[in-house]
Amino acid sequence: MSQLAEQKENLIAPGHNACAGCGLVLAARLVLNAAGPDVIVTNATGCLEVTSTNYPYSAWRVPWIHSLFENASAVASGIEASLKAQGKLGKVKVIAQGGDGATADIGMMCLSGMWERGHDILYVCYDNEAYMNTGIQRSSLTPFDASTSTSPSGKASLGNPTLKKDMPAIALAHRLPYVATASVAYPQDLEKKVKKALSITGPKYLQIHSPCPLGWGFKTALTIKSAKLAVQTGLYPLFEYENGQLISVRKIAKPQPVEAYLKDQLRFRHLFKNEEGKKQIEKIQELANQNIKKYGLTG
Amino acid sequence: MKKFWEGSQGVAEAVKLCNPEVISAYPITPQTHIVERLSQMVADGDLKSEFINVESEFSAASVILGASAAGSRAYSATTSQGLLLMAEVLFNLAGMRLPVVITCANRSVSAPINIWNDQQDAMTVRDSGIIQFFAEDNQEVYDLHLQAYKMAEDPDVSLPVIVNMDGFILTHAYEPIETITQKEADEFLPPYSPDRKLDPAQPGTFGVVADPNWYMETRYAMQKSQEAAKRVIKKITREFKQKFGRFQGDLIETYRIEGAETVVVAMGSLVGTLKDLIDEERDNGKKIGVLKVRCFRPFPEEEIREALKDVENILVFEKAFCLGLGGILYHEIRSALYMSSCRPNLKCFVVGLGGRDIPKTSLKKTLDSFGPNLPDLNFVDLKEEQIKEHLYVPVS
Numbered sequence: 053m054s055q056l057a058e059q060k061e062n063l064i065a066p067g068h069n070a071c072a073g074c075g076l077v078l079a080a081r082l083v084l085n086a087a088g089p090d091v092i093v094t095n096a097t098g099c100l101e102v103t104s105t106n107y108p109y110s111a112w113r114v115p116w117i118h119s120l121f122e123n124a125s126a127v128a129s130g131i132e133a134s135l136k137a138q139g140k141l142g143k144v145k146v147i148a149q150g151g152d153g154a155t156a157d158i159g160m161m162c163l164s165g166m167w168e169r170g171h172d173i174l175y176v177c178y179d180n181e182a183y184m185n186t187g188i189q190r191s192s193l194t195p196f197d198a199s200t201s202t203s204p205s206g207k208a209s210l211g212n213p214t215l216k217k218d219m220p221a222i223a224l225a226h227r228l229p230y231v232a233t234a235s236v237a238y239p240q241d242l243e244k245k246v247k248k249a250l251s252i253t254g255p256k257y258l259q260i261h262s263p264c265p266l267g268w269g270f271k272t273a274l275t276i277k278s279a280k281l282a283v284q285t286g287l288y289p290l291f292e293y294e295n296g297q298l299i300s301v302r303k304i305a306k307p308q309p310v311e312a313y314l315k316d317q318l319r320f321r322h323l324f325k326n327e328e329g330k331k332q333i334e335k336i337q338e339l340a341n342q343n344i345k346k347y348g349l350t351g
Numbered sequence: 352m353k354k355f356w357e358g359s360q361g362v363a364e365a366v367k368l369c370n371p372e373v374i375s376a377y378p379i380t381p382q383t384h385i386v387e388r389l390s391q392m393v394a395d396g397d398l399k400s401e402f403i404n405v406e407s408e409f410s411a412a413s414v415i416l417g418a419s420a421a422g423s424r425a426y427s428a429t430t431s432q433g434l435l436l437m438a439e440v441l442f443n444l445a446g447m448r449l450p451v452v453i454t455c456a457n458r459s460v461s462a463p464i465n466i467w468n469d470q471q472d473a474m475t476v477r478d479s480g481i482i483q484f485f486a487e488d489n490q491e492v493y494d495l496h497l498q499a500y501k502m503a504e505d506p507d508v509s510l511p512v513i514v515n516m517d518g519f520i521l522t523h524a525y526e527p528i529e530t531i532t533q534k535e536a537d538e539f540l541p542p543y544s545p546d547r548k549l550d551p552a553q554p555g556t557f558g559v560v561a562d563p564n565w566y567m568e569t570r571y572a573m574q575k576s577q578e579a580a581k582r583v584i585k586k587i588t589r590e591f592k593q594k595f596g597r598f599q600g601d602l603i604e605t606y607r608i609e610g611a612e613t614v615v616v617a618m619g620s621l622v623g624t625l626k627d628l629i630d631e632e633r634d635n636g637k638k639i640g641v642l643k644v645r646c647f648r649p650f651p652e653e654e655i656r657e658a659l660k661d662v663e664n665i666l667v668f669e670k671a672f673c674l675g676l677g678g679i680l681y682h683e684i685r686s687a688l689y690m691s692s693c694r695p696n697l698k699c700f701v702v703g704l705g706g707r708d709i710p711k712t713s714l715k716k717t718l719d720s721f722g723p724n725l726p727d728l729n730f731v732d733l734k735e736e737q738i739k740e741h742l743y744v745p746v747s
Contacts, residue, residue, distance in 0.1 A: 092549045094417065107565050110556035115549040117420050118558035119443050123413035126405065130373060130417025130425070131549060133401035137372035137423055144551055162413065165406035 061113065063089060068111040070103040073272030075236045075262035075279060076178045077103065080149070082239050083176055083260070086246035087147060089114055092135075094128040096150030096159055097121035099185045100178065122158040124148045125166035125175060132171045141172060145250050149176040152193035153183045155259075156217050167226035167255045174249045174256040177219065180264040188267040192217040195287070196339065197332050198319045200267075205322035210332055215339070223257035224293060230256040231293040236263070237279035241290065241302065248292075261288045269318020281313035286340035289347045301347045310337045352530050358489040358521040359384030361528050362428070362454055362514075365496035367398050368536035369452075371426040373418035375403040375411040379433040380466045381518035382456040386428055400426075408433035412440035412453075419449040420557055422548035424500065426451065430518055431458035434472045438479070444511045445480030445573065447558060450503030450543075451511045452496065453481075457619065457670070458518040459705040467706020468518040469670040470619060473647070474679050480573050482512045482580055483648040485618035489526040491599040492516045494591065497531065501540050501587050507579040515647075517620040517670075519706070531595065539594055577649040584646060600643055602651035605658050607633055608640030613664040615718070616642045616684060621668055621702070621709060628711050632718070639718075644680060652687040659688065665697045666721060668714070668731075672701050677728040696723045702731045 063084035070077040080100055084091070095101045095118045104111040105118065119127045128148035135141040148166070150159055155177040166173060182200045183189040190203040194212045199205040203212035223231045230252045234242040242260065249256040263278040265271065270278055282288035283302060287310060290302035311333060314320040323329035323336075344350055356364065362385045366374070374393075376386040392398035401418075405411045408429050415425035429437060434455055444451060455473055459465045473483060482502065486492040492514065499512040516522060531539075547555055561569055585601045592598040606626050608614060615625050622643040632639045642658055644651070659665060667681040676682065678699030685697055700717055703709040713732050738744060 089554070090551045092421065092551065102560050105556055105559040107559040107561050110559065112556050113554055115551055115554045116556050117417070117549055119413060119416055119447070120439060123410065123416075123440065126410035126413030127417035127420075129403060129405075129410070130375065130414035130419075131421040132417075133373045133375075133403050133414065134418040134421035134423035134425075137399075137401050138421075161406060162410050165410050168406070169403065 063113045064104065065111045065113060067109060068104045069106065070099065071266055071272070073265040073275045075264060075275045076100055076151070076180055078275070079178050079236045079242070079260045079262045082236070082242050083147070083149070083246050084114060086243035087145060087250055090143060091145045091147050092131050093117070094119070094124045094131065094146070094148045096124040096154030097185075098151040098154055100149070100151070102185060121154055123162050124150045124154065124159060125173070126162040128173045129166050129169065129171050132173055146171075146173045147176060148173055149178065151184070152177060152179045152181060153191040156192045156219050164226065167223065167228060167257075171255055172253050174246070174258065177257070177259040178262045179259050180262045180267060182264070182267050184264050184267045193219070196336060197323060199322055200319065210328070211319070211322065219259055220257065220293070224296060226255070227296065228257055229254045229295055232257070233259045233261070233288070233290050235261040235279045235283050235288060235290055237276050237283060238290065238302065245292065267319070269321070270316050274316055278313070278316060281308060284308045285310045285313045286344040286349055287313060287336070289343045289349055291347055298347070301349060303351070304344070304349045307340070307344060307350060310340050353527050354530050355525055356489070356528050357384060358492060358516060358524050358526065360388050361489045361493040362496060362516070363388035363392065364530070365493045366426050367392055368531060368533060369424065369426070369497060369500050369540060370542075371400055372423035373401045373403065373415060373425045374427065375405055375414035375418075375425070376427050376429065377405050377408045377411050377433060379408070379430055381458060381522045382428045382430045382433070382454070384522060385454060385456070408436040409440060412437040412444065415451045416440060416444050416447070416449060419451050420447065420549050422543075422545055422550070424543040426453070428454040428456065430456040431460055431472045435460065435475060438476055441476050441479045441481055441511070446569070448509040449511060450500070450509055452499045452503060453511065453513050454496070455513050455515045456518040456522045457515050465705040468520050469704045469706070470515065470517075471671040473513065473515045474671045474673070476513070477648060477679070480510060480577070481648065482508070482510055482577070482646070483515060484512065484646055485515045485644065486521065487599065487620060487622045487643060489521055489524065490528050490597070492521060493528050494595070494597060494599065497536060497540055498587050498591055500543075502580065502583055504543055505583045505587075508576055508583050510573070510576055510580065515619065520620045529597065535594070539591070580649050581651065600645040602646040603654050603658060604643040604645055606641040606643065608642065608658060610638055611640035611662055612638040613666070613721075614640050614642050614659060614662045615666045615668060616644060616680065617668040618644045618647060618680065619670065621670065624709060624711055625668070625714065628714050628718070650683055655684060655687045656691050659695065660691060660693065662693070662695055664721060665695050666717065667697070667699050668702050669699060670703045672699070672728070681727070698725050698729060699727055700729045700731050707732065
């Protein structure tokens with residue numbers, strides 16, 4: 053039985069106003085319920101923050117703080133230092149969290165500082181692959197060829213021209229003792245990784261694929277299906293590194309073609325319109341193949 | 352006991368007396384000596400603080416924000432570009448009502464880059480909700496840090512405080528400082544124990560979204576706390592005087608202002624030079640005094656109005672100004688005097704930008720040539736030849 057089912061009371065109350073089918077809130081609930089109540093959470097500006105703390109309401113049943121867009125990891129560093137001074141660190145865990153833009157773009161400097169200093173903090177990146185809170189603008193974690201409001205497809209554009217920034221590799225370059233990816237489609241795996249991360253002292257990084265029905269353009273009932281296909285095509289490999297060593301990957305018995313993942317999402321619709329798009333899909337398939345090979349997903 | 356200390360050491364020693372649980376800073380000239388000395392105290396085991404070396408001033412401010420929200424007394428120091436990089440967090444610290452103390456070793460703002468003293472940096476965050484003091488000498492800097500935490504942590508205030516000290520002029524100057532013992536400091540400044548903090552035993556939400564139905568009320572509450580701070584500052588400086596026998600002013604300090612026809616106004620170390628000049632002028636029979644603006648936020652409008660009520664000539668000396676408007680302190684004083692029945696000759700004199708020396712002779716010359724026909728905005732010791740040769744200045 054998953055932690056979620058065991059928990060009598062979710063640590064994020066259901067009164068938030070996130071969209072139906074929101075992968076991000078689901079992921080955050082799984083993270084918190086796995087972490088338990090003895091945590092302090094810092095949150096970057098973004099969907100999770102605005103949908104959960106509209107004064108005088110709050111969905112958080114744990115001590116929670118939001119300061120700015122780019123400083124969740126620096127604020128967490130200060131909290132960790134304070135807990136250390138008070139002799140409470142360890143008994144109380146610190147989690148810093150933010151979306152992909154807050155993590156990989158605007159918050160990168162603070163995050164690198166937090167990692168380099170070795171604070172005992174778990175950083176969770178809820179990766180919905182664009183700036184959803186401001187209206188689906190591209191971030192550095194937006195996938196190749198995705199159409200967003202600032203990387204739109206058009207006569208002269210095939211969508212986002214860049215590859216997704218490899219955040220786990222950057223985390224590993226900071227010699228983090230624990231780096232992992234997870235997905236809302238695999239809640240037990242996700243909870244296990246949160247618990248494991250929190251059992252390790254030092255800075256940790258967990259990146260969770262969190263589909264956004266509004267931003268990606270799919271029916272709200274398809275959140276889990278989309279997340280699952282991202283993993284099963286090889287586009288979003290799930291893995292764990294401990295002390296720099298790859299210790300586990302989620303195997304894919306029979307990889308699905310990337311079309312299976314792309315076709316349900318409006319952000320990739322333009323790729324299915326002509327020959328040029330077809331060639332792009334081949335490139336995306338190649339990205340999936342590279343992941344399959346790199347992480348040994350089928351082996 | 353008197354110690355002969357560099358200003359920066361005075362700050363570090365005063366901060367040590369306040370026992371912050373968390374210190375975070377990023378090095379920048381001329382703040383460095385402060386944080387170097389604090390680092391050494393921690394390294395020697397003399398100060399039990401978590402010292403967090405960060406990758407930027409932005410993170411330094413964010414670290415003390417987190418520490419303060421988690422219930423710790425927290426401290427940082429910076430200047431100039433560092434203060435500007437902190438700016439977003441400074442507004443946040445004030446809005447979240449977190450009583451941290453930050454020392455600003457005042458320095459000019461780029462471009463052109465210049466590491467020397469003026470007060471433009473502090474002026475840029477004047478609307479942040481942070482309480483700001485300007486110290487005249489290193490004794491005042493030392494004393495102000497103890498007072499600053501007590502003021503910031505007062506429940507009627509609950510706002511951050513910036514203690515401004517002129518970069519190099521004070522940070523690097525050796526002066527005798529009358530010291531305070533740890534026991535005395537502890538009696539004056541009790542340990543920080545906030546009612547609300549990040550604590551799993553009482554989970555609370557900090558830094559919420561305030562929609563149009565709530566935002567204005569939070570800003571109103573901050574204004575009310577700024578107003579209440581005037582009362583709290585007066586109370587705390589009185590208490591300090593009672594305990595330690597020293598008083599360098601509360602919101603303002605007046606010097607030889609009785610019966611003065613002319614008053615010079617300034618903030619920071621320049622006040623000391625002006626006091627010397629005014630002593631000489633008084634000896635020569637001139638009716639002249641000094642008004643030191645010690646607390647710039649909250650701005651002591653009433654106190655200034657009262658101090659200047661019968662004065663004919665007011666010269667405001669400023670180490671910063673607002674491009675496109677003129678003197679900042681000047682305009683605030685002009686605004687304060689709007690409700691006054693007198694209409695003094697009031698002029699602004701910008702001095703010492705980017706570390707330009709301010710000799711007493713220049714101040715004396717300014718004083719001697721003062722008259723109602725001068726423009727509102729004047730630049731002291733401007734090098735006309737250099738402007739002509741090197742700079743393009745359009746005709747207005």
